[in-house]
Amino acid sequence: xxxxxxxxxxxxxxxxxxxxxxxxxxxxxxxxxxxxxxxxxxxxxxxxxxxxxxxxxxxxxxxxxxxxxxxxxxxxxxxxxxxxxxxxxxxxxxxxxxxxxxxxxxxxxxxxxxxxxxxxxxxxxxxxxxxxxxxxxxxxxxxxxxxxxxxxxxxxxxxxxxxxxxxxxxxxxxxxxxxxxxxxxxxxxxxxxxxxxxxxxxxxxxxxxxxxxxxxxxxxxxxxxxxxx
Numbered sequence: 654x655x656x657x658x659x660x661x662x663x664x665x666x667x668x669x670x671x672x673x674x675x676x677x678x679x680x681x682x683x684x685x686x687x688x689x690x691x692x693x694x695x696x697x698x699x700x701x702x703x704x705x706x707x708x709x710x711x712x713x714x715x716x717x718x719x720x721x722x723x724x725x726x727x728x729x730x731x732x733x734x735x736x737x738x739x740x741x742x743x744x745x746x747x748x749x750x751x752x753x754x755x756x757x758x759x760x761x762x763x764x765x766x767x768x769x770x771x772x773x774x775x776x777x778x779x780x781x782x783x784x785x786x787x788x789x790x791x792x793x794x795x796x797x798x799x800x801x802x803x804x805x806x807x808x809x810x811x812x813x814x815x816x817x818x819x820x821x822x823x824x825x826x827x828x829x830x831x832x833x834x835x836x837x838x839x840x841x842x843x844x845x846x847x848x849x850x851x852x853x854x855x856x857x858x859x860x861x862x863x864x865x866x867x868x869x870x871x872x873x874x875x876x877x878x879x880x881x882x
Contacts, residue, residue, distance in 0.1 A: 681795065687827045713845070719844075755808065762784050782824075
């Protein structure tokens, strides 16, 4: 009897360990985790003064990334530039990227992104996302699941134009501006993105780190140009 009780306790402990680490995180829960300022680890101080952080999120295989920089200008235009989705190809200086607004619902902008993967035999990626400006210094976005896309004939018709691309389901991001003084701002961008398909975790981390830094630098550059005009 005692032996059976011990086995039952071990089985319950096994189930707890398994499910506590494999319960999927939806994109709304993911945003909450990204905005949580705890458990970020500094992993790189770049020569361009961008600090790179990462943290693990329970239930997810990949790491979340945060990039942060203190700039010597008022970065109030950063969020306006992030919301200017139609101009992403120009801002990123990449004509192969496709970005456009699909519509609006419940104060959220729905948009589409398509981007090529510059590696042979790796399919391109695309996704829908919804983005919302929360106030003058914060905005967030999250990916729209494939099940929601399939429920909309309008969204389905768009992704059908790129049938060979991998659709991304798991991802979210968060921008924040802290004005430290009249002409000094701290800009932060936090991202979790699972690129899906056949990419390994290390390759996914590489693409995520490169994409977040490239976008971050492009947005800051555009903001600086606007502020000095």
